[in-house]
Amino acid sequence: MTVHKETFISLLDRNRVSDRREDLLEYGRDWTRQQAPDPCLILFPKTSDEVQKIVSYCCEHNIKIVPSGGRTGLAAAAVAANQEVVVSFQKMDHIISVDIESGSIDVEAGAILENVQKTAAENGMFFPMDFAARGSCQIGGCISTNAGGLKVIKYGMMRDLVLGIEVVTPAGGILHLNSNLHKNNSGYDLKQFFIGAEGTLGLITKATLKIVPKPKNLQLALMATDNFAAILEILKSAKLKSLDITAFEFFTKPCLQAVLNHAHNCRNPFAEIYPLYVMLEIDCGDRADDLQYFAESVEPLILDGALSLNHQTFRELWAYRENIPETIPKLGQVHKNDIAVPISSMPSFIMKLEKMVSEKYSAFQVLLFGHIGDGNIHVNIIDKTRMPMAEFTKITDELDMEMCRLIKSCQGSISAEHGIGLLKKKLMHLHRNPEEIQMMKHIKSVFDPKNICNPGKIIDL
Numbered sequence: 001m002t003v004h005k006e007t008f009i010s011l012l013d014r015n016r017v018s019d020r021r022e023d024l025l026e027y028g029r030d031w032t033r034q035q036a037p038d039p040c041l042i043l044f045p046k047t048s049d050e051v052q053k054i055v056s057y058c059c060e061h062n063i064k065i066v067p068s069g070g071r072t073g074l075a076a077a078a079v080a081a082n083q084e085v086v087v088s089f090q091k092m093d094h095i096i097s098v099d100i101e102s103g104s105i106d107v108e109a110g111a112i113l114e115n116v117q118k119t120a121a122e123n124g125m126f127f128p129m130d131f132a133a134r135g136s137c138q139i140g141g142c143i144s145t146n147a148g149g150l151k152v153i154k155y156g157m158m159r160d161l162v163l164g165i166e167v168v169t170p171a172g173g174i175l176h177l178n179s180n181l182h183k184n185n186s187g188y189d190l191k192q193f194f195i196g197a198e199g200t201l202g203l204i205t206k207a208t209l210k211i212v213p214k215p216k217n218l219q220l221a222l223m224a225t226d227n228f229a230a231i232l233e234i235l236k237s238a239k240l241k242s243l244d245i246t247a248f249e250f251f252t253k254p255c256l257q258a259v260l261n262h263a264h265n266c267r268n269p270f271a272e273i274y275p276l277y278v279m280l281e282i283d284c285g286d287r288a289d290d291l292q293y294f295a296e297s298v299e300p301l302i303l304d305g306a307l308s309l310n311h312q313t314f315r316e317l318w319a320y321r322e323n324i325p326e327t328i329p330k331l332g333q334v335h336k337n338d339i340a341v342p343i344s345s346m347p348s349f350i351m352k353l354e355k356m357v358s359e360k361y362s363a364f365q366v367l368l369f370g371h372i373g374d375g376n377i378h379v380n381i382i383d384k385t386r387m388p389m390a391e392f393t394k395i396t397d398e399l400d401m402e403m404c405r406l407i408k409s410c411q412g413s414i415s416a417e418h419g420i421g422l423l424k425k426k427l428m429h430l431h432r433n434p435e436e437i438q439m440m441k442h443i444k445s446v447f448d449p450k451n452i453c454n455p456g457k458i459i460d461l
């Protein structure tokens with residue numbers, strides 16, 4: 001690799017080509033920790049032109065590339081474990097321009113999600129993609145995972161928020177796929193291939209994203225209940241009352257306990273701890289009492305409730321939900337799944353899942369939280385005994401297989417928003433039929449005939 005290193009230094013500069021051990025370990029991984037990182041070099045391009053030169057050289061010399069964003073991914077899709085070259089977008093983090101008339105914002109791929117949100121807000125607009133990793137994840141990563149998050153129920157997933165992208169193809173070409181056009185039916189919409197492709201089809205260098213008018217008056221209700229049927233009733237009732245729902249989240253008692261025990265400044269919102277919690281955020285607009293009236297109307301369904309009275313209580317109530325992903329790992333080893341089933345099947349799916357775990361995997365605890373309004377929950381399996389990793393992986397592999405069959409029986413998905421990466425690859429055949437997998441392989445080989453772009457992620461060629 002020494003000869004290649006010198007070429008990359010000539011393409012970039014010495015400070016932006018690293019084989020320092022701490023960089024290899026840091027940039028060769030994502031948020032998951034199952035695979036040991038082992039990249040050969042980390043590159044930090046500053047422009048699309050530099051990315052194009054890197055990729056052309058890699059293509060010519062059959063060098064494997066792993067595109068790397070904020071490394072908050074939860075599917076090991078940004079892991080470089082086989083001597084790949086990591087292309088980090090950290091130095092391509094500019095927000096280029098805002099166009100309010102068109103409702104769009106132009107950014108480089110390494111722009112941090114939170115900075116995009118702030119820039120939109122400074123311009124009187126709103127970028128609705130939002131989740132707890134906002135301070136670290138990058139737009140290129142969000143597009144490549146087709147991220148979801150807290151506001152999908154109203155604004156959709158990343159796919160719904162991308163107007164255009166610039167991509168460097170694995171052969172070293174550059175594609176400008178739509179700019180800020182909201183309408184463009186001139187043949188196949190090629191940008192869609194790259195959204196959710198987990199960096200396997202090309203490297204996204206720039207994006208034009210949709211921004212929308214700011215919500216006028218967001219208010220939040222935290223409600224406790226002891227049954228799933230009540231949660232679905234609350235959602236149905238909010239929809240039938242035409243409330244402008246901007247988020248509908250849920251979590252179970254052990255999640256709240258984890259937050260109360262391990263997050264700073266979080267006190268129990270109620271006098272007791274209840275089995276289930278649901279959070280309803282709505283944009284009340286000029287009708288400030290809407291949420292209050294709604295809460296009164298669903299009182300028979302709930303055991304206790306709290307409403308946001310001002311910005312501070314709004315943030316305090318959100319903190320219960322937002323602290324969950326960070327506090328769960330403090331309970332023990334965690335095995336994560338991110339599943340979707342039709343919302344109406346959710347109560348029976350959860351009942352069967354909990355029964356299966358308590359009967360067959362009693363050493364484990366199940367913690368559930370997530371975007372229930374989208375039919376998406378995060379299933380966290382905790383091993384408090386801290387068994388050896390190999391044993392934990394073997395048992396959770398078996399558990400996953402059983403859970404997949406359950407998901408399939410509900411016509412659900414094994415990955416709602418986190419993607420497949422390396423972690424969920426072994427489950428693909430249970431969820432996608434052989435024709436679909438074959439078609440994905442064809443698409444991969446059209447875009448990346450030499451299989452140099454994030455090889456081994458999602459599917460094996």
Ligand SMILES: Cc1cc2nc3c(=O)[nH]c(=O)nc-3n(C[C@H](O)[C@H](O)[C@H](O)COP(=O)(O)OP(=O)(O)OC[C@H]3O[C@@H](n4cnc5c(N)ncnc54)[C@H](O)[C@@H]3O)c2cc1C
Pocket residue numbers: 030031066067068069070071072073074077078089109110130131132133136137138139140141142143144145146147148149150197198199200202203204205325326417418454457
């Ligand atoms: C606390 C926490 C909460 C989270 N909550 C949510 C949530 O609610 N919803 C959700 O959807 N996700 C969530 N995630 C997962 C994660 O934050 C998202 O998947 C995010 O989109 C990943 O962005 P990233 O920049 O960190 O990408 P990375 O992890 O660096 O990479 C993810 C994938 O994108 C590829 N990639 C990165 N940049 C580019 C590029 N420029 N061009 C081509 N490919 C690229 C990588 O190769 C990899 O395949 C959460 C993660 C954490 C840690």
